[in-house]
Amino acid sequence: MTESVVLKKEIPPYNVFDERCPTRDVLARIADKWALLILARLENGPMRFNKLQRDIQRITKKVLTQALRKLERDGLVSREVFATVPVTVEYSLTPLGQALTETVTVLAHWVESNMDAIVAAQSAYDAANAQT
Amino acid sequence: MTESVVLKKEIPPYNVFDERCPTRDVLARIADKWALLILARLENGPMRFNKLQRDIQRITKKVLTQALRKLERDGLVSREVFATVPVTVEYSLTPLGQALTETVTVLAHWVESNMDAIVAAQSAYDAANAQT
DNA sequence: CCGTATCCCCAGGGATACTG
DNA sequence: CAGTATCCCTGGGGATACGG
Numbered sequence: 421m422t423e424s425v426v427l428k429k430e431i432p433p434y435n436v437f438d439e440r441c442p443t444r445d446v447l448a449r450i451a452d453k454w455a456l457l458i459l460a461r462l463e464n465g466p467m468r469f470n471k472l473q474r475d476i477q478r479i480t481k482k483v484l485t486q487a488l489r490k491l492e493r494d495g496l497v498s499r500e501v502f503a504t505v506p507v508t509v510e511y512s513l514t515p516l517g518q519a520l521t522e523t524v525t526v527l528a529h530w531v532e533s534n535m536d537a538i539v540a541a542q543s544a545y546d547a548a549n550a551q552t
Numbered sequence: 553m554t555e556s557v558v559l560k561k562e563i564p565p566y567n568v569f570d571e572r573c574p575t576r577d578v579l580a581r582i583a584d585k586w587a588l589l590i591l592a593r594l595e596n597g598p599m600r601f602n603k604l605q606r607d608i609q610r611i612t613k614k615v616l617t618q619a620l621r622k623l624e625r626d627g628l629v630s631r632e633v634f635a636t637v638p639v640t641v642e643y644s645l646t647p648l649g650q651a652l653t654e655t656v657t658v659l660a661h662w663v664e665s666n667m668d669a670i671v672a673a674q675s676a677y678d679a680a681n682a683q684t
Numbered sequence: 685c686c687g688t689a690t691c692c693c694c695a696g697g698g699a700t701a702c703t704g
Numbered sequence: 705c706a707g708t709a710t711c712c713c714t715g716g717g718g719a720t721a722c723g724g
Contacts, residue, residue, distance in 0.1 A: 434664040436589065439609035443663045446670055448585035450663065453576075456583045457568065469686055477571035481687065483717060495673020506685040507724085516669055523662055527655050531575045531582065532566040537648055538578055541627020601706050613707065615697060638705040639704085 446494060450520070454479060454487045459513070459521045460528050462497065466512035496520060578626060582652070586611060586619045591645070591653045592660050594629065598644035628652060 434443045449455060457476045461467065467475075473484050488511060491497040496517030502508040513521055531538075566575045581587060589608045593599065599607075605616050620643060623629040628649030634640040645653055663670075 434667045436660050436664060437593070437607060437609070442671070443667050444585075446667065447588065447660060447663050450659070451583050451585045451588045453580035453583045456579065461569070475569060477569070480718060482689095482719095485687065486716090493674055493677040494670050495677070501686095504685085507687090509686060514673075516666060516673070519666070520659075520662060523655065523659050527582070527652075527659070528568050528579060530652060530655055531579050532568065534648060534651075535566045535575050535578065538626050539574070541648070542625055545625040545627070605706095612698060614699095614709095617707065618696090633706095636705085639707095641706060 449490055449494065450524075452487070454483060455491060456524055456528065458484075458487055458491065459496070459517065459524045462511060462513045462517070463521050463525055466500075466510040469509050469511065472511065491517070581622055581626065582656075584619070586615060587623060588656055588660065590616075590619055590623065591628070591649065591656045594643060594645045594649070595653050595657055598632075598642040601641050601643065604643065623649070 433441075435441050436443045436447050438444070450459075454476070457479075458472065461472060461475055469484070469488075473479060473481060476484070479487075488497060488499070492499055495514055497511055498514050498517075500510045500512070502510065565573075567573050568575050568579050570576070582591075586608070589611075590604065593604060593607055601616070601620075605611060605613060608616070611619075620629060620631070624631055627646055629643055630646050630649075632642045632644070634642065
């Protein structure tokens with residue numbers, strides 16, 4: 421009888437805990453304070469470069485540009501140039517970025533919603549570890 | 553007639569986009585590659601220090617300790633010492649950390665699930681921006 | 685308006701060794 | 705086992721100025 425060999429389905433061995441897995445680099449790029457803020461900010465629609473910089477306070481043009489390039493390379497953000505004078509550039513979430521951002525937004529909101537508990541924990545921790 | 557003045561309910565003005573809001577610091581602490589990996593790793597239950605270090609590859613004791621302390625201070629992780637010989641220390645998620653980690657895990661899984669699309673985007677980007 | 689180009693700087697992370 | 709203690713070091717930001 422001919423054995424029907426059931427090949428183990430090759431599930432992509434992506435695993436963020438494997439130091440060699442490229443997902444780890446991607447996660448590290450997303451797990452960046454600026455990246456998260458940018459994604460969260462773009463959730464409500466396209467936005468120009470300067471508007472982004474103004475909304476996300478304390479970020480320099482250089483760093484914002486770098487962060488946007490990385491997000492663009494990973495296919496999370498798209499960049500569109502309009503030939504106005506002076507030039508206008510709009511950034512928006514790609515469908516891929518949109519999906520990711522939903523989770524990112526949950527994260528940001530979670531922090532806001534639980535900030536009181538976090539502050540309390542910090543106080544307790546600091547009190548317990550108080551130095552002379 | 554006496555106006556019944558409806559006081560605007562004072563919702564905590566927590567907002568990650570405000571540079572002065574403490575939520576921003578917390579988000580920055582969570583938005584850290586090591587912090588995310590630690591939280592994700594602790595999701596399945598308590599874990600000892602060395603096990604944690606082995607599972608999360610490429611992290612040194614120093615950095616792991618620092619990361620755990622921050623998470624502990626924010627009330628996301630708890631540390632329990634057992635007077636065995638040699639000493640055993642277990643780290644686990646607090647209820648607060650548990651809730652957060654659910655979202656974190658979604659994020660990690662999202663990356664793994666969408667890695668193929670991300671890789672494709674990277675290739676396209678690199679091809680479009682090829683030098684010379 | 686939307687970025688580069690420079691310069692500078694130090695905090696944070698790596699490597700290694702040691703201890704309760 | 706679970707951390708400190710040191711030393712080193714670099715690259716990621718910050719500030720500023722300029723350019724298309």
